[in-house]
Amino acid sequence: MSQRFDAVVVGAGQAGPSLAARLGEAGRKVAVIERHLVGGTCVNTGCIPTKAMVASAYVAHMARRASDYGVENGGDIKVEVERVWQRTRGISERSRQNVEKWLAGMPNVTLIRGHAVFESPKTLRVGDTQIETDQVFLDVGGRAVVPDFPGADRVPYLTNVGMMDLREMPRHLVIVGGSYIGLEFGQMFRRFGAEVSIVERSERLLPREDPEVSAAVVDILQREGITLHLGAECIELDGKAGDVAVLARCDQPRKEVRGTHILMATGRRPNTDSLGLQKAGVATDKHGYILVDDQCRTNVEGIWAMGDCNGKGAFTHTSYNDYEIVAANLLDNEPRRISDRINAYALFIDPPLARVGLTEHEALRDGHKVLVGVRPMARVGRAIERGETQGFMKVIVDGDTNKLLGAAILGISGDEAIHSLLDVMYAKAPYRTVTHAVHIHPTIAELLPTTLQSLSVPSG
Template structure:
């Protein structure tokens, strides 16, 4: 039985980063991955990187215009280019881990007890490995709701399998009005598909500021994307070239026909083959690995990082998780999930939606007296240069201290600008510093001059 000081299950961002750090410190590290198509983890293979590559290609295709057939050819090319990109990144990640001294092992892992892992290899053979410390980094998987006919349909895709579809669907129905569903709606609309989004809630983007959500919905509808709310999908039935969906609305049943169905109803922690119960590991009610602020489980020598730990499902959170664990093993242990500051995020629509901090309603609920700033994206010179004048910028400021409480940017290049505002919140910089700063021109950053001048 092979023994390692550190055994990391899952080649995701947190796992691969921690593996390199521990190997560089002279410790033995085994990095276990189920599939050679997942070297590097979810982000580079089936999520962030390939989807944003398609987003870039989709905007380029939309700008070119042309017939549906011409767009379909460009779409197929974009899929091929995306595959080349992810294959190159996989190989680079593998080479980097191996060169760092990490032992990369292929196989499906399952706990036998709190130190031993049974590894089932592709050829059917098994091996038992022992780890002094074990780190779970198995990520999350798409969730498929129990809809009649969904599992058996030939035209149903998840966010992962949709990016392998080489034929551009003339009509796409997306089940789920969350961030993933809306991103794909934006991509495929720009490629040339007719897109319908179905969501069960009556409220669009309920986590977002109401004004910003309204601006996003208006933009999507102006681009020809239908967003139907209060919809319950009853069943899916295949036909020769697509699927028919029967849905229930407040007015009764309705049938929708399409060439492809994307199910974007969230992701769940990926633990179904790992059997954490064999190691005595506690789970949350959500089915994630239960951890403390140091990402340690109830078993002292076992940690969990990334999506499987039940936190925010962003690759940069997984990266920061590796820093938290590193702080315990090689540092002073001061870094925790509680002190990493405000967490920004971006939804890659067209234009992108980015946010950090509180909404106006959340700030008021927390007892802040607030001032609010609003700026139409059309008022920003760089937005006019980019010919992306749709959108709205909004900021929430504490009326007494002048501290920035939250920022909501639905505008071109917001995914870059939001990081500056995260730093401002974490550093306690008053909004007046952002208002009076000198920015280069023409840039989207200089919109902060006008946005924070508008604080009232």
């Protein structure tokens, strides 16, 4: 059987459905091909369910601290993992169902279930159906990758997907990998009541952040009783279900961390290895990411790649922005570009770490005349009132242009407050735009003008 469409979107993650809607509204006949669950990683195993679990963990944490606020809770706090799982799944499933209903109601758009494989640049196959089209938009996402550690073929472990289905409380969760996924799950399950150890091969957590940011995150996690093993080299796995171990063989003395469950949080890879890209002539890099230009176009005319699979950002917000860039260029005659995007992301531990633009190290590396302003969250009235004063604000300014280069906020509501700086950076306005603004009291963002008024040349 053969079908023809004006455009085919492969993958129903954050970019695909939105683009399909725009194309369908423009009168084009569109197919959206999805081999598994619509909504992609964010809806099913990423942002939405994990942040729902983070919310449960936060409630447990604050319940234990109730007496600090003059509130007696009447006894020990018990986390029922099954109920946490049910709440999380309910939120995720409702989100997925909303995307499915949205797709079903789109004019000129057909959802096809199955795995798409290229037969040529303008031909794909889904099962017994051959699909011909003039334009292909790839939004195939990524998945967890596990290094070929000795023992990984015989020792049971979980990835972020398996953690979403865990309906029992680990007695001791051992996490391999001290980046965003590992740290979020680590703090979450520690607050649920599990013992948690994190094994990281780098000498410090979050090595891409400035050292004081990494050190402050370490302090937050250790205060909650999480054990960190840094600089762990030559990792191997050992044991059996319920009694597992992570070993760092090259360390002196050799590290051995035993637990009941292992979470492998060691990175992700794009879902491009089974698309038949070679038959379409689409180029990838050595890691499998599809090479694209500044407008998400591949090296083959008529084929675009959006989201995690193009290596230009591994976040929901960058995936959605890829859709916006493609739609703007194709349908709106607006030449938007990936390079216009300012780097921005958050680590959703509690308190969260929000980051925009350059770190101090990156700004110095790039030759800027760097000025830095830092203020502790303990100076923020709102943080003091809420009894959550961990962390600090840090801003980085170019002393020649007076433009904001970057910022980090590690502290309560920092993931929201930082957008006031991000908007100023997009406007290319001088930092004094913020210092002259009158912010609402009492809020977290009200300390940003003060922080920018304290600029100095960094020491060292």
